[in-house]
Amino acid sequence: MKKVHIVGLGLLGGSFAKALKKSFPEWDITGFDSNPEHLSLALEMGLISRSLEVPEKDSAVVVLATPVDTLFGLLVETLAQVGPDTMVMDFGSTKGELCRQIADHPKRNQYLAVHPIAGTENSGPAAAVTNLFDGKVLIICEMEKTDIHLKGMAYDIFEAINMKLRFMDPGDHDLHLAFVSHLSHVSSFVLGKTVLDKTEDEKNIFDMAGSGFASTVRLAKSSPAMWAPIFLENKKNVLEAMDSYIEHLRHFRKMLAEDDVDGLKHNMREANKIRDILDLKE
Structure with a gap:
């Protein structure tokens, strides 16, 4: 035994x-x-x-x-x-x-x-x-x-x-996890906080929250006691992932502000390629 x-x-x-x-x-x-x-x-x-x-x-x-x-x-x-x-x-x-x-x-x-x-x-x-x-x-x-x-x-x-x-390798592990795991949690926490701040003015906002919002913000329910130390421990890589994410957000915002419908469609089609990768994993 x-x-x-x-x-x-x-x-x-x-x-x-x-x-x-x-x-x-x-x-x-x-x-x-x-x-x-x-x-x-x-x-x-x-x-x-x-x-x-x-x-x-x-x-x-x-x-x-x-x-x-x-x-x-x-x-x-x-x-x-x-x-x-x-x-x-x-x-x-x-x-x-x-x-x-x-x-x-x-x-x-x-x-x-x-x-x-x-x-x-x-x-x-x-x-x-x-x-x-x-x-x-x-x-x-x-x-x-x-x-x-x-x-x-x-x-x-x-x-x-x-x-x-x-x-x-430990270093490769931390870098890759910053992009595919840690950034997902950052995004979810920030999205949850953004929507919660908005509800101060619009109390009925959650009546319009469908399954897409629920799945996207699901990770915001994760334990802060566990995740705050992870972000700090892997700070260099998480900041790199966040910088890249913010740059993509800025680019998406620019296309939207300029009514660049072709650019938006191309950008989203490129993002659609993640489906093929995830389907293979499943």
Whole structure:
């Protein structure tokens, strides 16, 4: 029987616990969350068998599923607590700075830097779902720096819960995620704030909000406690993505202001090409 300890029992940590329970019902899954309500709910839901502030030394795996600004301190602390046969991995959505900070740690080979491309706009243990990771991509950074035996155990887990593995340099990971994930959240938060400001004058605006608005602004329901640290941690890349986005907005506005219907149609047809890429992914 393997022991797994999960720190952070929200959407990702809780869903990982559920997926492990389905694939490995005999494993002992313990956990901890700094939010007492989340910890109590995780115990009540049976996500974990016991609450432990410190993982047991013979734990096979420790998963860190907390906000990115907590991860380095927590990773160093955890590596000091576990035995030599424990693998520690984090689910953070930025990797460059964390991999740089931990590069010279004497237990670096017990750490695996991963990022599951999975999630919803909901948070907390109540948002956890068993199939969140099913068929989703898991990005692994600097895999060559992790002990081969620990890495092999991790691969067995990822295969059991049906994740698709991709390998990336930490810097490339952060740059690409700034454009395809972090910018989407910035846009959604800003759109939500723009419309909310407008409702101060027009109370009935939401009566006209259809499915298009709902899907576009869905990410604005995401946790600020999680996303503010992500934006700051990946600030250089997020600012680059925002600058590019703002430039495209300015160009679109210019065409609209000048009644450039041909330009607008051409611009939107170019954007339509994203459909072919997304259809291939599906």
